[in-house]
Amino acid sequence: MKPRTLERRYLFLGSLVLKTGLHVGGGWTVGSLSDTPVIRTPDGRPFIPGSSFKGSFRSTVEKLAPAVGLKSCGLMADQGCVGAQGSEQSDFNRRRREETWTDDRLLTELTQHLCDTCKLFGSPFAASRIIFADLLPPAEDTMADKMIQVRDGVAIDRDSEKAVDRLKYDYEVVAPAQTFRLEIGLEDPSSIDLALTCLGLSEFVSGLGYIGGHRSRGLGHCQVHDLAIYELDLTVDDVAERAHRLKKYLLGQTPADKMVRLPDAQAFLTTHLRTLPALQEVPHA
Numbered sequence: 001m002k003p004r005t006l007e008r009r010y011l012f013l014g015s016l017v018l019k020t021g022l023h024v025g026g027g028w029t030v031g032s033l034s035d036t037p038v039i040r041t042p043d044g045r046p047f048i049p050g051s052s053f054k055g056s057f058r059s060t061v062e063k064l065a066p067a068v069g070l071k072s073c074g075l076m077a078d079q080g081c082v083g084a085q086g087s088e089q090s091d092f093n094r095r096r097r098e099e100t101w102t103d104d105r106l107l108t109e110l111t112q113h114l115c116d117t118c119k120l121f122g123s124p125f126a127a128s129r130i131i132f133a134d135l136l137p138p139a140e141d142t143m144a145d146k147m148i149q150v151r152d153g154v155a156i157d158r159d160s161e162k163a164v165d166r167l168k169y170d171y172e173v174v175a176p177a178q179t180f181r182l183e184i185g186l187e188d189p190s191s192i193d194l195a196l197t198c199l200g201l202s203e204f205v206s207g208l209g210y211i212g213g214h215r216s217r218g219l220g221h222c223q224v225h226d227l228a229i230y231e232l233d234l235t236v237d238d239v240a241e242r243a244h245r246l247k248k249y250l251l252g253q254t255p256a257d258k259m260v261r262l263p264d265a266q267a268f269l270t271t272h273l274r275t276l277p278a279l280q281e282v283p284h285a
């Protein structure tokens with residue numbers, strides 16, 4: 001198998017703005033006295049772990065993928081994908097052992113037996129091609145107290161319909177309107193990977209994104225603003241141009257130094273969404 005070399009890379013930057021409160025709990029809860037604190041950075045500010053956002057983004061894409069004509073197992077067994085745990089995965093592993101596959105054979109089999117969302121977001125057999133950085137508040141937001149609210153939750157007695165005293169509890173949320181810096185990387189995507197990424201981004205840009213727990217309490221509604229897309233394309237035939245782009249990429253300090261900012265992020269999303277099987281123009285008979 002030929003070693004992989006970097007050919008194309010995309011970087012999606014933007015602001016994730018909360019339309020409602022957000023609750024993402026977790027291990028780092030420095031300085032909170034709440035029963036159910038939100039996750040914080042070591043300096044006490046709330047943040048959204050990249051893995052949490054990836055989970056929300058993945059399930060958003062998984063829900064839409066079948067509707068647009070692509071395959072998604074949703075990480076559930078018996079959907080014809082070896083990415084999910086279950087008999088399909090163990091049968092695949094057994095065949096791989098018994099037939100002593102070469103790396104090339106494994107690659108061919110994975111191309112046939114992994115669904116489109118497992119190829120993009122990763123599976124036990126293939127690394128994720130999309131990478132989500134932790135979403136931090138902007139550097140100027142230093143007042144952790146203003147960014148976090150404590151809300152009361154009460155358990156209601158079914159018979160008396162009164163609050164049960166000892167079942168009162170509180171929980172923290174990140175305040176509505178708080179923003180976080182969004183950074184998503186995509187490495188050597190196929191055209192389907194790009195289209196699925198644009199599908200997820202489009203939902204969040206349109207204000208239809210959700211993240212974190214307690215959605216039944218109306219939490220976690222968010223929107224991506226100011227999406228900027230940067231591209232590194234090393235697939236050009238012109239050797240001098242390729243060397244120039246690589247040098248710029250390796251020596252640059254900021255995304256703008258390293259890559260090319262695409263002029264119209266919305267047009268990029270639309271172009272790639274149109275490649276989805278269900279959205280291709282069908283000529284009228």
Ligand SMILES: [Zn+2]
Binds near residue numbers: 073074075081083117
């Ligand atoms: Zn799958």
